[in-house]
């Protein structure tokens with residue numbers, strides 16, 4: 001799944017497609033042309049992005065200064081977590097990001113996966129607990145993406161992160177995480193390997209990781225989302241969210257708290273409204289009928305529909 005709230009893209013200026021060269025289909029030419037345009041404009045895009053970030057930084061600093069000038073406390077949302085958490089503790093779990101699905105993604109999805117990995121790294125550096133993370137099957141376009149577009153990130157130096165071409169997955173003390181199973185992950189156990197499927201597919205490939213785990217004889221588990229929050233959308237989360245949730249779980253060994261602090265507000269608001277509506281419906285159904293028996297019959301009818 002894609003990150004639910006991706007950064008708003010900077011749109012390219014429309015540019016008409018030049019005539020299709022002979023012997024080439026229109027869709028082939030479109031792809032080549034798009035790539036060429038991207039190469040030509042990427043520096044300009046990077047510049048706009050840098051300027052936007054700089055402006056946001058300055059605005060934030062100015063706001064903080066206003067609070068300081070008034071002698072007031074700077075609100076939590078303006079305070080940024082340090083880039084590196086100095087008091088981190090080892091969660092004791094290993095996370096394996098199984099990236100063996102390169103051929104099942106388009107170029108955009110590979111880029112999105114690479115961004116998710118950089119975000120997961122950032123969470124692993126900043127949260128109160130870290131995990132040992134291993135990215136397996138690190139090859140093909142994902143590797144190229146890190147070695148070219150993301151070369152400044154120096155992934156090979158990341159602490160608690162290992163990248164390997166080797167596709168081998170452990171099978172002992174191992175759980176494959178997938179939303180497609182009926183088994184729920186009640187708690188995280190130190191000493192266990194948790195495999196996360198390294199794929200962005202908008203769930204086109206349903207049961208992909210479930211079937212892979214079954215073939216390898218690895219038990220599968222899903223996060224206990226339904227037990228604690230009611231998501232109206234799909235329960236398939238991004239790799240970044242899954243990793244972030246696992247790290248946050250170790251704060252208080254509390255899934256609910258982890259879901260509420262990590263998942264996007266939008267999803268949780270929908271969940272809260274659904275819970276309120278359910279509670280209201282339940283209390284209406286329990287209260288004694290105020291009017292005629294007709295009304296009471298209507299209520300019990302509603303009840304049976306739920």
Ligand SMILES: C[S@@+](CC[C@H](N)C(=O)[O-])C[C@H]1O[C@@H](n2cnc3c(N)ncnc32)[C@H](O)[C@@H]1O
Pocket residue numbers: 001002176177178179180195196197198199200201202203204205206207208209210221222223225235236237238239242
């Ligand atoms: C975008 S999903 C990939 C969906 C893919 N079709 C599959 O077969 O899993 C990325 C990965 O995040 C993990 N994941 C996503 N939602 C999850 C959930 N609700 N419970 C457990 N793991 C989940 C799984 O490891 C999954 O492979």
